[in-house]
Each structure stands twice: as C-alpha cells, then as structure tokens.
Amino acid sequence: MDATKHWSITVDIDEEDDTTLANVSLRTPAGRDVTGVGQAQRNPHDPSVPEIGDELAVARALRNLAERLLHTTEKDIKGATGESAHLHR
Numbered sequence: 001m002d003a004t005k006h007w008s009i010t011v012d013i014d015e016e017d018d019t020t021l022a023n024v025s026l027r028t029p030a031g032r033d034v035t036g037v038g039q040a041q042r043n044p045h046d047p048s049v050p051e052i053g054d055e056l057a058v059a060r061a062l063r064n065l066a067e068r069l070l071h072t073t074e075k076d077i078k079g080a081t082g083e084s085a086h087l088h089r
Contacts, residue, residue, distance in 0.1 A: 005029065011061070013054050018042040020053035022061040026069075034072060036065025 012023045018041060025035040038060025040053040056084035070087050 007024070009062075009065070011058055013057060015050060015053065016023040018044060018048075020057040022054070022057035024058065024065050025064070032066060032072065034069050036061045036063070036068060038062070038064055 007026055009024055009026045014023075020040040020042075022038045022040075023029045023035065024038075025033060027033050038057045040056035040060070042048065042053055052084070067089075070089065074085045074087055077083075
C-alpha cells in the first residue's frame with residue numbers, strides 16, 4: 001500500500017544568560033507522545049550569537065528524540081512479536 005504520512009515536530013527554545021534549552025516533541029499517529037531535550041552552554045569567552053546556541057540545542061534535542069523514538073520502536077516490536085529487538089543506532 002502506498003501512503004504519504006505527515007508527522008509534525010514542535011520545537012521550543014528557551015534562553016537564559018549563556019544557556020539555551022530546546023525541547024522537541026512529536027505525537028505519533030497512534031497517539032504516543034515522544035519528547036527530546038537538548039542544551040547548549042556558551043563559553044563566556046565566545047561572542048554571543050544566539051542562533052548558534054539555538055542550532056546546537058535543537059540538534060541535541062532532535063538526537064535525543066531520535067534515540068527515544070528508537071527505544072519506543074523496540075518496545076513496540078517486542079509487543080508485536082514477543083521477541084526483544086535491538087535496532088542499529
């Protein structure tokens with residue numbers, strides 16, 4: 001069956017002093033919420049370029065989200081097959 005699906009990810013970024021925190025979340029079509037968190041800390045000797053902190057924090061949050069989604073998938077495979085699954089990272 002051919003299908004096109006659309007999943008949306010929400011990205012929230014908070015900045016306080018030299019720290020940027022990103023939270024990303026998605027809701028799967030099955031209704032499962034999966035979230036990821038990432039943080040960036042600016043070195044006080046570096047110039048303040050907020051976009052760089054945003055990029056780094058979001059990249060780390062997306063990587064964290066991906067790992068959590070893989071873990072969720074492993075649990076779903078076990079639930080469907082009764083056998084443990086270990087997906088390649």
